[in-house]
Amino acid sequence: MSAGGDVEKVVIVGSGPAGWTAAIYSARANLDPLCLIGVPRTDPAPVLPGGQLMLTTEVENYPGFPEGITGPDMMQAFQKQAERFGSRVRGVDVTACEFGERPFKLTTSENDVVLAESVIIATGATANWLGLDNELRLATSGGGVSACAVCDGALPMFRDQPLAVVGGGDSAMEEASYLAKFASTVYVIHRRDSLRASQAMQDRVLSNDRIEMVWNSQVVDVHGEKMIETIELEDTQTQERRHLAVKGLFIAIGHTPATSFLEGSDIQLDDEGYVVVKGGSSHTNLEGVFAAGDVADPTYRQAITAAGMGCQAALDAERWLSEH
Ligand code: NAP
Numbered sequence: 371m372s373a374g375g376d377v378e379k380v381v382i383v384g385s386g387p388a389g390w391t392a393a394i395y396s397a398r399a400n401l402d403p404l405c406l407i408g409v410p411r412t413d414p415a416p417v418l419p420g421g422q423l424m425l426t427t428e429v430e431n432y433p434g435f436p437e438g439i440t441g442p443d444m445m446q447a448f449q450k451q452a453e454r455f456g457s458r459v460r461g462v463d464v465t466a467c468e469f470g471e472r473p474f475k476l477t478t479s480e481n482d483v484v485l486a487e488s489v490i491i492a493t494g495a496t497a498n499w500l501g502l503d504n505e506l507r508l509a510t511s512g513g514g515v516s517a518c519a520v521c522d523g524a525l526p527m528f529r530d531q532p533l534a535v536v537g538g539g540d541s542a543m544e545e546a547s548y549l550a551k552f553a554s555t556v557y558v559i560h561r562r563d564s565l566r567a568s569q570a571m572q573d574r575v576l577s578n579d580r581i582e583m584v585w586n587s588q589v590v591d592v593h594g595e596k597m598i599e600t601i602e603l604e605d606t607q608t609q610e611r612r613h614l615a616v617k618g619l620f621i622a623i624g625h626t627p628a629t630s631f632l633e634g635s636d637i638q639l640d641d642e643g644y645v646v647v648k649g650g651s652s653h654t655n656l657e658g659v660f661a662a663g664d665v666a667d668p669t670y671r672q673a674i675t676a677a678g679m680g681c682q683a684a685l686d687a688e689r690w691l692s693e694h
Contacts, residue, residue: 377473377485378404380687382457383464384492384628386421387673388663390448391680392490392687397455399688404486405452405459408493409479417628419461420445421494422664423673426521427512432673444673467635469656488658488691490683491637491645493628495664495671499621500536504592508619514598519545519620520672523552527597530554531617534601536589538562542622543571549620550580557614559584561606584614592619627665644668652683658694660686 380396382389385407396403407419418424426441435444453459462478473485497517499505508515516522519535523545533553535546538560549556558575563585565572575581584603590611591602600613627644638646638655645654645661652660662683663676 375485377487378402379486379691380404380488380490380684381406381474381476381484381486382490382492383476384408384421384494384663384665385419385449386423386445386492386494386663386676387448388494388665388676388680388683389421389490389492390445390452391677392492392662392684393452393457393680394448394455395681395684396490396687397452397457399684401684401688401691403457404484405457406462406464406476406478406484407459408463409461417496420449422497422518425510426518428525429521429673430524431521464631467632467637469635469637469659472658474658487694488660488687490652490680490687491629491632491654491659491661491665492663492676492680492683493631493665494676495625495627495644495668497621498624498626500589500623502589502592504594505589505619505621508592508594508598511596513594513596514617515592515619515621517621518671519548519622523549523618523620528552528618532557532615533618533620534559534584534589534614534616535620535622536560537622537624538565538567539622539624540567540571541624543567543575545620545622546575546581547571547578549618550578553580553618556581557584557616558582559587559589559601559603561588562586589619625664625668625671627668629665640668642668652679652686658687658690660690 379401380403411417423441430438466477468475476484532555534557586606587603590604593600645666660683662679
């Protein structure tokens with residue numbers, strides 16, 4: 371159980387840009403936040419405290435870093451800034467939440483219970499991967515495999531090169547259209563012969579001369595030592611295999627918000643598992659429980675938008691605490 375039954379004013383769950391920004395703001399507001407930053411996991415895909423940026427090589431679109439910064443360096447700087455103002459940090463996961471009465475109860479992976487007057491959920495979302503060994507190896511080593519074209523697509527190594535996007539939904543269409551501005555050719559690899567994406571997004575892709583559809587195909591392996599060289603495709607109807615030379619592979623097969631620990635807590639999630647927040651704020655359906663960043667954002671999913679939402683959540687929590 372919680373040490374001595376102490377009740378925290380604000381507990382922040384998660385340690386990406388949203389979590390650390392919420393910590394910076396609430397620490398500076400003298401709320402003495404406790405940050406539960408998670409524990410590293412590798413199965414089925416790598417997840418680290420610090421979130422998706424820990425798997426990102428260069429971040430070039432976050433304002434204030436004209437030369438760019440690596441994702442891990444950026445998260446280390448966020449943490450340092452949060453700790454400078456007194457944020458306390460514990461490397462534990464939250465495994466269950468009870469929001470029925472205050473103080474709220476958060477059970478940790480060390481089997482103790484943290485008591486809290488307010489909670490900010492900032493656990494993010496993880497990109498879905500195909501689950502191929504070489505895919506994850508090249509994704510984590512900057513080898514030209516990525517789950518975010520908007521984050522990585524503009525890097526010089528992808529300019530005027532053949533690239534591939536996997537998926538048939540709106541994300542894949544958006545990523546393909548974005549990459550077509552830099553690439554020589556963008557192949558969209560889809561496992562069926564019709565797209566899931568909205569008609570408008572489909573039309574944009576299908577009418578783009580630089581985008582080539584590769585229907586009924588699955589990526590079954592990724593080849594290349596340091597950098598991706600070819601992808602191995604299998605025809606989903608004939609099972610025939612072939613290699614396609616590309617300099618970049620962008621996986622756009624959906625995201626999974628990290629909300630399984632909220633099961634049974636009465637917090638409202640949408641059909642895809644994202645936390646529902648009220649009109650432009652960080653308020654959830656439960657008083658005193660706030661959400662920020664990708665866990666509550668199926669649309670933008672950028673470091674800068676997550677940081678902005680973290681700031682909102684800290685301000686919302688501060689106001690709510692002073693009113694209650
Ligand atoms: P999604 O709609 O779930 O589409 C995922 C795509 O990936 C599907 O085409 C699916 O194929 C494919 N896929 C899934 N697992 C796969 C696997 N293991 N191997 C190969 N292909 C696989 O996801 P999303 O595109 O990320 O979109 C999520 C939500 O955000 C949607 O509601 C979307 O409308 C919305 N969104 C909107 C915009 C926009 O309007 N600007 C932009 C992005 C996203 P199947 O089709 O065969 O299942």
